[in-house]
Amino acid sequence: MVYLVLDPAMETFELVAAGHLPPLLIDPSGEARFVWPPPGVPLGALPNAMYRSQTCPIPTGTVVLLYTDGLVERRREVIDDGLERLRVLAEGAEHVETLCASLVEHLVPEAPDDDVAFIAVRVPPLPDQLATRWRATPDSLAPIRYLLRRWLAARGATEQEAYDLIVATQEACANAIEHAYGPARAHFELAAGYDDGLVTITVTDTGRWRAPRGENRGRGLPMMRALAETVDVRQTDGGTAVTLTQRLGTPA
Amino acid sequence: MTVLANIVESRRGDVAIARIDGEIDASNVSWIEERLRALVTNEAEALVVDLSATTYLDSAAVALLFELAADLRRHQQELRVVVADGSPIARVLEVTAITGAAATHPTLDAALGQQAGS
Numbered sequence A: 001m002v003y004l005v006l007d008p009a010m011e012t013f014e015l016v017a018a019g020h021l022p023p024l025l026i027d028p029s030g031e032a033r034f035v036w037p038p039p040g041v042p043l044g045a046l047p048n049a050m051y052r053s054q055t056c057p058i059p060t061g062t063v064v065l066l067y068t069d070g071l072v073e074r075r076r077e078v079i080d081d082g083l084e085r086l087r088v089l090a091e092g093a094e095h096v097e098t099l100c101a102s103l104v105e106h107l108v109p110e111a112p113d114d115d116v117a118f119i120a121v122r123v124p125p126l127p128d129q130l131a132t133r134w135r136a137t138p139d140s141l142a143p144i145r146y147l148l149r150r151w152l153a154a155r156g157a158t159e160q161e162a163y164d165l166i167v168a169t170q171e172a173c174a175n176a177i178e179h180a181y182g183p184a185r186a187h188f189e190l191a192a193g194y195d196d197g198l199v200t201i202t203v204t205d206t207g208r209w210r211a212p213r214g215e216n217r218g219r220g221l222p223m224m225r226a227l228a229e230t231v232d233v234r235q236t237d238g239g240t241a242v243t244l245t246q247r248l249g250t251p252a
Numbered sequence B: 001m002t003v004l005a006n007i008v009e010s011r012r013g014d015v016a017i018a019r020i021d022g023e024i025d026a027s028n029v030s031w032i033e034e035r036l037r038a039l040v041t042n043e044a045e046a047l048v049v050d051l052s053a054t055t056y057l058d059s060a061a062v063a064l065l066f067e068l069a070a071d072l073r074r075h076q077q078e079l080r081v082v083v084a085d086g087s088p089i090a091r092v093l094e095v096t097a098i099t100g101a102a103a104t105h106p107t108l109d110a111a112l113g114q115q116a117g118s
Helices: A079-090 A096-107 A138-154 A159-179 A220-227 B029-039 B059-074 B088-095 B108-113
Strands: A002-007 A012-017 A024-026 A032-034 A054-057 A063-067 A118-122 A130-135 A187-195 A198-205 A230-235 A240-247 B005-012 B015-024 B046-050 B054-057 B078-082 B103-105
Touching: A002 A063, A024 A079, A032 A079, A063 A079, A063 A096, A079 A096, A096 A118, A130 A138, A138 A159, A138 A187, A159 A187, A159 A198, A159 A220, A159 A240, A159 B054, A159 B059, A159 B088, A220 A230, A220 B059, A220 B088, B005 B029, B015 B029, B015 B059, B015 B108, B029 B046, B029 B059, B046 B059, B046 B108, B054 B088, B059 B078, B078 B108, B103 B108
Parallel strands: B015 B046, B015 B054, B046 B078, B078 B103
Antiparallel strands: A002 A012, A012 A054, A024 A032, A024 A063, A063 A118, A130 A187, A187 A198, A198 A240, A230 A240, B005 B015
């Protein structure tokens, strides 16, 4: 058995194997390689077996392929030959559909000796333009951060640039969540655009921007201004739109 | 729900130490506030909030630090913040001028080496 937990937000997966062949990773450049997890005996083979997991990075665009031994094992052949046949066939694969079709065509025998199963997963790259909608609750903040982290990293933002923009964006989101409206089931929208080094992020809600109250509140707007190049708060009949821009590659 | 942050508590003499591993935002800041306030006993001379392993914080966390600093000062106690030089969160603390309310130190050792009131 092989068990894999994929975390697209952090671009990692955690893997544990119990007497299973190694997953195949096809990176965005098309290069295919096996990931050998810490060895573990098959489930049920030993009463007190211990299993260790391994965490691997999986950059956007990478394909992960899990398969049973029926796909690679042939009689009168060492397993390494079967694995290499799979690796070479999978190299260059960009789409999971075409990869799976090619595996069925070339590696699944007409009358298999063993059962054959495989799963191909790809973390798709995020487009230059993002349009997303979120529930107006604090629980939305973390997933928004993880999404923006991936999106900004793919656009070449440094860690500090990404961090500053994410904090600034989250301040706008926090305002939409905290002040925008009373009733439950409210939503707000977050759009992000990238054009030739310029990042524009807009947070739109359907409520009114409310001046924060209390001595230790109201750091949101000054923080946005300190962390992003431009901050524009626009009040309309329909709600509030906060637009942040930042040119990547300019020292803070 | 995913766990955003984990607080590791310890004590060195009369100083309470809380290391916050992970992320702080509006969704978990009240939980963190509760834990931090529970750490400060009457005898404690200072609370050290160690942010060396904190990967994210926003204005909700900054507001908490300011409130804690003010409350501790009122009781002749002290808030010390550990933040690694050059870390992404250092910049957020810098733009919010937290240094005006609490002493910041680059390492836990530096925070513990400093005597209260100095």
